[in-house]
Amino acid sequence: MRVVLAEDLFLLRDGLVRMLEAYDFEVAAAVETGPELTRALAELEPDVAVVDVRLPPSHTDEGLQCALAARRSRPGLPVLVLSQHVEQLYARELLADGNGGIGYLLKDRVFDADQFIDAVRRVAAGGTAMDPQVISQLLSRRSQDKPIGGLTPREREVMELMAQGRSNAAIAGQMVITERAVAKHTSNIFGKLGLPPSDDDNRRVLAVLAYLDRG
């Protein structure tokens, strides 16, 4: 799988290249700046891009803007955005086009190599990988409201994992319950939220986020 990596700090870039290569990714390019990233994405057509939000030369949200622009010219281009901090505002912008293949994670998540690589693979496959921080913010904000408040603690837990973009099997593994139990929880959740059930992982995350987003 071919990856384009954009990160301006040498140490992190080097570490990420090493890690991705250790997990059998082919790093097609590892760039430092926004313009370089835009060029690399257009020329190399990678399977997935791993992008830092803040890049030179502006040192603002250049990476995010480049990723959004690249996805406009090539819809569904899988992009995993890494950041020193996560903001719902950015998460919403990334999810807005509804095409999937989006990830938005804190840089700390690379500490757990297995989970990080899992997230890259999920995004490359067109799924989503949202940082638990974004999800928990969203959930806590809506916790007083009825439909979410009506969930049992167990269902809430399932919903959090689901919103991060995990499959039923992954949720079952994490919560140490059977996959059938997860399926039952999810259909309960959809029932309580009034959403038609769907098998598509990506669509269900989007559905959950869209619901949460509805002021």
Next chain:
Amino acid sequence: MYASRSRIRGSMLAAGRSFVLGFAATAGSITLFVLSVLSIAFVLLGIGLITTPYVLHLVRRHANQRRLLAVSWCDVRIPVPYRRFPPDLRTGITGQVERTVLMLKDPATWRDLRWLLVDMTAGYVLLAVSFALMVYPVEGIVLAAGLWRVFEDSTYWYGFVPVSSQATGLAAAALGIAVFHVGLWASRPLLRLHFALARSVLAPTHEQEMAQRIDRLTETRHEAVDTAASELRRIERDLHDGAQARLVAMGMNLGTIEALVEKDPAQAKKLLAMARASSAEALTELRDLVRGIHPPVLAERGLGDAVKALALRLPVESEVNVELAGRAEAPVESAAYFAVSEALTNAVKHSGAERIWVDVHHAEGMLRISVTDSGRGGAAIGTGSGLSGIERRLGTFDGVLAVSSPAGGPTMVTMEIPCALS
């Protein structure tokens, strides 16, 4: 038709206001002037030392009342030039004497007295003319309507028209109508002129304004320096107790791991997990610290999106409206951001609101931000609340804070900071 009707209404209103104000100019100003002169004269006898602050306080209220009317009626702004009393003023008789001395030393006091003189003379004349121009015509019309009969035998002068018959009565009416037209055209400007005259006497001189400005700058600079120093102390403490300590612990663990890795791999693995956990915690702490110094979204996107991001994190439903054509200077953005943050925190904590509206826009060289909540109200500046903190923060940039919060709500916090966008 509509225009002329509104013009008539405007002039009538001006005349009415002139009439009311006439009382203040005569009765009020004359009384206060006499009292002030007497009180100041009695300072030498001792009695004046006690009475003067009271009398001068009344004078100031009288003048401030006029300032208020000038703005609300004719949009004439008269700045308030009074010096503030020092905060450590003593109470009782000694305090009163100090107050007298301070007030007599304040040049604004003497300007007030001069204004009282002008107000009861020239100021009053302007008001009287403004009022008369709208009222005098009524007499002319009443004369023509039949009142002339009363003066059939003797001659009654209406202006320069001797009234003694229907014909001369009609002439009086014609004159009245002419005067009325002059009044339509002049009574509002006359009222305005009255306030302009008051401004020319009352407004502080350039030097006084400068002195006031220096006082204000000294004060806000003091506060800014204090805030910056305590902020630095807080950051140093947070780093020292938090991230730094965790990194030290991590280094120690790594050292132990080095020694254990061959002897006791299981223990080494446990310590590795601990080291990783501490590095994650150190990162979280650093992240929070950065958010407290300069929030990343603010750095990346500017005030508008930073406020939006802030609102997204609130546990209360909120609506953010931003109209900014560019970005303000970084220090202004930062001050505004933290002020909004504080206002939102207050609203969430104390108001019990179900909804919050934030409006950010820039117009006429002013950044205007309002935070409104649907809560129970009753917020006030200066009761050791977060609002005083906001006021101090904005003060450094000549910004101001206004709070409208009637009991029962809603609360509206408005901030204004003069600044340019780029």
